Amino acid sequence: MEEGFIENRATSVPFAGILADLLTANLTQRSEKRAVYDNMRGTVAIELVDIETAVTLVFAAGKLRIEEGIVGRPEIVIRTASDRVMDLNALRIVGGLPWYFDEAGRRVLSHLVSGRLKIKGLFTHPLLLTQLTKIMSVM
Amino acid sequence: MAKYNAMTQEWLDAWKQKIATSKEYKEIAKNWEGSVSIIVNPDPEKGIPEPIYVFTDYWHGDVLDFLICDKAKAESARFVMSGDYTRWKQVAKKEVDSTKALMQGKLKLKGDLTYVVRNIKTVNKVIDLLCEIETIWPDEA
Numbered sequence: 235m236e237e238g239f240i241e242n243r244a245t246s247v248p249f250a251g252i253l254a255d256l257l258t259a260n261l262t263q264r265s266e267k268r269a270v271y272d273n274m275r276g277t278v279a280i281e282l283v284d285i286e287t288a289v290t291l292v293f294a295a296g297k298l299r300i301e302e303g304i305v306g307r308p309e310i311v312i313r314t315a316s317d318r319v320m321d322l323n324a325l326r327i328v329g330g331l332p333w334y335f336d337e338a339g340r341r342v343l344s345h346l347v348s349g350r351l352k353i354k355g356l357f358t359h360p361l362l363l364t365q366l367t368k369i370m371s372v373m
Numbered sequence: 374m375a376k377y378n379a380m381t382q383e384w385l386d387a388w389k390q391k392i393a394t395s396k397e398y399k400e401i402a403k404n405w406e407g408s409v410s411i412i413v414n415p416d417p418e419k420g421i422p423e424p425i426y427v428f429t430d431y432w433h434g435d436v437l438d439f440l441i442c443d444k445a446k447a448e449s450a451r452f453v454m455s456g457d458y459t460r461w462k463q464v465a466k467k468e469v470d471s472t473k474a475l476m477q478g479k480l481k482l483k484g485d486l487t488y489v490v491r492n493i494k495t496v497n498k499v500i501d502l503l504c505e506i507e508t509i510w511p512d513e514a
Contacts, residue, residue: 249477252475255486256486259487260487316472319476
């Protein structure tokens with residue numbers, strides 16, 4: 235994979251490093267995820283409320299910049315706790331869409347219903363959210 | 374229940390025995406392949422004058438070597454987790470979630486993160502079983 239396809243500008247935020255490592259591994263190992271990534275455009279913020287950490291992911295067709303904090307006006311903002319954010323990585327992709335009908339999917343739905351997971355842009359930016367789920371999923 | 378001094382071979386043997394006899398672990402870990410090292414950074418004030426290196430090895434629900442080892446052996450593991458003594462103690466006492474500690478950078482992981490996330494239930498089960506061991510901590514003895 236070519237150098238510089240993920241630019242992590244939030245090097246002082248450990249969570250940003252974890253995201254960058256995870257995405258690098260996923261996109262390197264899985265060509266179908268790379269194809270999705272190459273078409274992504276938009277901005278997503280992830281806030282881990284319990285550890286007061288936030289990063290913003292700026293996708294620009296094959297490039298990703300990770301910024302510290304919530305920068306600009308992200309189309310999607312995901313707010314959850316640090317020990318739940320990895321539940322999103324456990325979602326399976328079935329027929330090109332996130333699958334909510336197994337244990338991992340039901341856990342994410344339960345977090346959404348209970349308010350432990352909040353996603354701003356869930357209904358207004360479904361394509362970007364689906365693309366994000368696809369590239370973040372490790373399943 | 375017997376008590377074991379933390380980070381000794383006896384403590385590791387007790388942990389290994391817990392895992393080896395857990396039917397739930399065997400089922401959850403049936404796909405796990407590979408070794409995990411724990412590096413405890415030195416903290417002389419807490420009774421840890423030198424780094425401690427622990428090597429643990431797992432294979433499809435079976436438990437292999439559980440050893441206090443040297444740095445080279447620890448670094449040969451498929452996954453290497455490192456952190457301060459206080460943080461490891463909090464994890465082993467269930468005072469801190471290991472995922473949260475990773476996100477905060479208080480524990481560090483070397484190795485394929487996607488594999489760990491795919492198998493997070495196995496990791497959590499191993500930690501849960503560690504938490505069940507009656508442990509004497511060097512700074513509490």
